[in-house]
Every structure is written in structure tokens, then in C-alpha cells.
Amino acid sequence: MIELRNLTKEFKSKKDRIVGVDNVSLTIQTGEIFGIVGYSGAGKSTLLRCMNILERPTSGVVRVDGVDLLQLSSKELRKTRQSIGMIFQGFYLVSSKTVYDNVAFALKAAGVENSIIRERVEELLNLVGLRDRINQYPSQLSGGQKQRVSIARALANNPKVLLCDEATSALDPNTTKSILALLKKINKELGLTIVIITHEMEVVKEICHRCAVMQDGRVVEQGSTFDIFSSPSDPLTKRFIETVLSFELPAKLLESIQGKLVRLQFRGDMAAEAVVSDMLQSFSVKGNILHGKVEYIQDVPLGIFIMEVNGDELEVDQALDYLRGRVSKVEVMDNE
Numbered sequence: 001m002i003e004l005r006n007l008t009k010e011f012k013s014k015k016d017r018i019v020g021v022d023n024v025s026l027t028i029q030t031g032e033i034f035g036i037v038g039y040s041g042a043g044k045s046t047l048l049r050c051m052n053i054l055e056r057p058t059s060g061v062v063r064v065d066g067v068d069l070l071q072l073s074s075k076e077l078r079k080t081r082q083s084i085g086m087i088f089q090g091f092y093l094v095s096s097k098t099v100y101d102n103v104a105f106a107l108k109a110a111g112v113e114n115s116i117i118r119e120r121v122e123e124l125l126n127l128v129g130l131r132d133r134i135n136q137y138p139s140q141l142s143g144g145q146k147q148r149v150s151i152a153r154a155l156a157n158n159p160k161v162l163l164c165d166e167a168t169s170a171l172d173p174n175t176t177k178s179i180l181a182l183l184k185k186i187n188k189e190l191g192l193t194i195v196i197i198t199h200e201m202e203v204v205k206e207i208c209h210r211c212a213v214m215q216d217g218r219v220v221e222q223g224s225t226f227d228i229f230s231s232p233s234d235p236l237t238k239r240f241i242e243t244v245l246s247f248e249l250p251a252k253l254l255e256s257i258q259g260k261l262v263r264l265q266f267r268g269d270m271a272a273e274a275v276v277s278d279m280l281q282s283f284s285v286k287g288n289i290l291h292g293k294v295e296y297i298q299d300v301p302l303g304i305f306i307m308e309v310n311g312d313e314l315e316v317d318q319a320l321d322y323l324r325g326r327v328s329k330v331e332v333m334d335n336e
């Protein structure tokens, strides 16, 4: 478990005082994948780097598995850091070393006996699907393959936690998916706690069990990924969600709308069509579905439909009240 209590990090120069992280408290459970999202400058990297004291907080508490990292001596901290692996957007592989040596380096640095290093490196490269590249150099690998090597290196000393600093931001969408699938696999197979910082909500949707949204050094909202996607409350969170769940209706279509434009949200596996057809049978209104999709958030379906409802105003309001009783959210949209 990672516990951050009232964590603040200030950067001071002669002229300025910048607050990178501002009084953040978070608890990340053992074995979960936790996402931290925010725009550039929100404080994500600083917060992540405070989790292994690469950045020393100005105040607050950082506890990993009950150990207060700020109370450790430098030697104890170096030892503890071996249980916290980290990967980065820029991979940081040593270009003059082979894949084997890049991974073996982490084991040698931790004082692992030479006799078992080869076997361990092969095991790690099998895990990340790169056993056949063992003698190649980083320049001979694609971005996704380089990130796989850096994951193998980060896992070399059996960490309990893996911190990922924008690990997929330099990769194309397909490669991003494959790296996220690998992170999901190691989370499941090794029970590893993973913390991911990203500015892409798609990454959170894909693999995070829970997430926090950051702005100006503060956490503005946190919760389960499904709850954050289905009921975001902070305006910034809403903006992030729209990057994944937005519906653009053509201007021409919006102009032609006579009735009320309504957004229905279905949680889980409620049958959207059945609810709408029941409504049409029970009230003398006309309904027309204009857009809709079902997104899977952590394997739970979240359905969103946009429809026009036409008819006598009172009848339309009653029909919408009926919908409110059957689906998780009904919003009347502005069609200007």
C-alpha cells in the first residue's frame, strides 16, 4: 500500500516559489493499477517522483507498505527503492549495451550473484516477449520494444510497486495498447501495484482500477475508474471524460431538432433499446435515437445514447421522468 498524507513539494529559486504538489493525500491499495491524470504542469511527475523520494517532499508523509520513506537513512532508502521499479516516457536504455546487459545491469547493481543473472534476465525477457532480441542493441528496437526492455529492467529485482511516468506517451496507439496489455498482465500475474501518470484518459479507461485527477498541484477528484467515467463531478474531470465519451452531432442535424435533445446514460448491462421502446409505448411522444455507443470501462459496459423526444410538453416531461426511473442518468441537452 502507498499512502501519501498532506504531501507538498515546493521548488524555490532566488526569485520564485513554485508549488509543484499542494497538500495531496492519496491511498493506493496493494495490487491495484492507479492512474493519475492531468494536463501538463499539473504536478503528476512531481507527485510520482515523491513516491520513491526521487523528489524529496517539502512536507507530508510517504509510506510504502507501512514504511515511512522520509525517515530512512540514504542507505536504507537505496535498498527500499529496489522494491519500487520505475519506467519513463524516454526509456533511458544505455545505447552501448545490449538488451541483455541493460537488464543484467539492474541485477548487478543490486548485488545479485553472477551465476543466476543469465537465467533471471532470460526469464524477464520471456515475460515481456523479447527473448529473441537478447543480443540486440536499443537502436535496433522499436519504441514499444524499448519500453518492454525498460519494463524488464524495472522488474529485475522483484519490486512490489511499478511507477510509470507517461510510459506510453511516445508510442503510437497500437503499441500503446500492447504495452498497456503487458502492464495488465504483470499486475495480474505478479500482483504488482502499478501507478501510472498520463494525460490520456484512454490509458486510464484501458487499465486503471482507480484514478485521481490533478490540477495546479492538487487532486481535484478521485474514485473508481467506472464512477469517474459515469459520474464525473469536477469540470476538469468532465473535460477529460469528453475526450473519450463525446458525441459530435452535425450542425445541420442540431438545427433540425424540434423537440428535446436528451442524453441517456446506462450503467452496466441495462437494455437501452427496451427502455426506450417501453417509453414510446407508454407515452404519446415520438423518439428518435441520433447517436449512441457502449464503452467498456474496466470490462463494465457504460452506454450513452443521444435522442430527440418530440410531443406535447407535459407528455415529454412525463416520458423523461419515466426514463429517469429506468436509466442511470437523463440529461436534457442544449441544442443551440
Ligand SMILES: Nc1ncnc2c1ncn2[C@@H]1O[C@H](COP(=O)(O)OP(=O)(O)OP(=O)(O)O)[C@@H](O)[C@H]1O
Pocket (backbone or CB within 6 Å): 011, 018, 019, 020, 021, 038, 039, 040, 041, 042, 043, 044, 045, 046, 047
Ligand atoms: N525541478 C523543478 N524546479 C522548478 N519547478 C519545477 C521543477 N519540477 C517541476 N516544477 C514545476 O512544478 C509544476 C508541476 O510540474 P510537473 O512536471 O510535476 O507536472 P506534470 O503534470 O508532470 O506535467 P508534464 O506532464 O508536463 O511533466 C510545474 O509548474 C513545473 O514547472
